[in-house]
Amino acid sequence: MLSLVKNAINGLKKKLEISNDYLYLQDREGNVERYVCKFARPVGDGEIERFIASVGQKIPLDYLDFLKISNGCSLFNHEIYGGENTLFPLDQVEYLYTSVNRSRGYLEIAYISDDTVVIDCNSYSKGEKNYLFVGNSTSSFEDFKSLGCNFETWLYRFITTNGSKYWNW
Incomplete structure (x- = not known):
């Protein structure tokens, strides 16, 4: 059975393939612009074991599962102006954890236009299903809010809303 992560990424890659590596998205003013998505090489089991x-x-x-498909990626970035939708590669997640966040127990996994997305490992270890949190990149973790979901649900929603910060709707 394919995971929701794999389905979401495969669907996005298929859309990119059909449209020659670009996505054409409409903004609030009705303008249609070209956007790009870039995926990194997958992480091997040895790298994952070392990370854990x-x-x-x-x-x-x-x-x-995501890391085994892509070791980080940039999603829905404007062709000319770029963007700020990045899921971090494993080495960056590890660096941020070991240098800044070890005592807090969370992994910074993404930067989405001034928001930081984190996995609360303490919540996950307790068996909680909703372990993903988001907050302004300048806020402390205490000010972050729960996204009310796990990673695969967040990624699926982020992709199906074409990179929208749906958690602010």
């Missing part, structure tokens, strides 16, 4: 040992936390399986 390094952080010493239980890591959600749906997030690990």
